[in-house]
Amino acid sequence: MSISFADVTLKLLDGLGTTCLIFIISWVLSIPLGVLFCRLSLSKNKIISKIMQVFIWVIRGTPLMLQIMVVFYVPGLLFNWPSLPRIVAAIVAIVINYSVYFSEIFRAGYQSISKGQKEAGFVLGLSRIEIFFKVQLLQIIKKIMPPMTNETISLVKDTALARIIAVNEVMLAADKIVGTYAIVWVLFYTAIFYLVVVGIISLLFKGVEKKLNYFEG
Numbered sequence: 001m002s003i004s005f006a007d008v009t010l011k012l013l014d015g016l017g018t019t020c021l022i023f024i025i026s027w028v029l030s031i032p033l034g035v036l037f038c039r040l041s042l043s044k045n046k047i048i049s050k051i052m053q054v055f056i057w058v059i060r061g062t063p064l065m066l067q068i069m070v071v072f073y074v075p076g077l078l079f080n081w082p083s084l085p086r087i088v089a090a091i092v093a094i095v096i097n098y099s100v101y102f103s104e105i106f107r108a109g110y111q112s113i114s115k116g117q118k119e120a121g122f123v124l125g126l127s128r129i130e131i132f133f134k135v136q137l138l139q140i141i142k143k144i145m146p147p148m149t150n151e152t153i154s155l156v157k158d159t160a161l162a163r164i165i166a167v168n169e170v171m172l173a174a175d176k177i178v179g180t181y182a183i184v185w186v187l188f189y190t191a192i193f194y195l196v197v198v199g200i201i202s203l204l205f206k207g208v209e210k211k212l213n214y215f216e217g
Contacts, residue, residue: 003180034106037099038102064097067096089165152201
């Protein structure tokens, strides 16, 4: 039994479509949720900030693979609820995980801005919202771009963990081909697909960084 290179490529492209879908939805949802988590962790209410700190500690301290399994299996085991669709469960777990990491990046970026800028803004008669959007926001974005790029690239690769609950992303598609046709080179071929996606993302982020060079230094 054999399979042509073209057929292998088509099967991997099908899996890559699922990989890109998981990545795009997870990334888009993780950004605003990460902002919310950041705001809660910086809350002046000590109870809220402590709860958020514990939540961040738990998410950062446990493997994403385990979190995916928890989202998919635990609601049914504990509450007899119907399981989420596999791809939805994977996305939910990834969104929660990366929202936490993004929130820490946002927090570090926000706290790196000098308090003197806020005080100067007040002297000029600006409101807190005006100071944030007109003075601080672009500087924060500039500072967080490198770690955001790294985390975004990691997110692309971590979509492969969805295979643990049988989501047919590109790595699971490759595994199926290897298991059926006993051709190991397919696993290495998948590297090209990841490299292309990561390369595109890296170029996009570099383009954004260049536009923000005004705030460098």
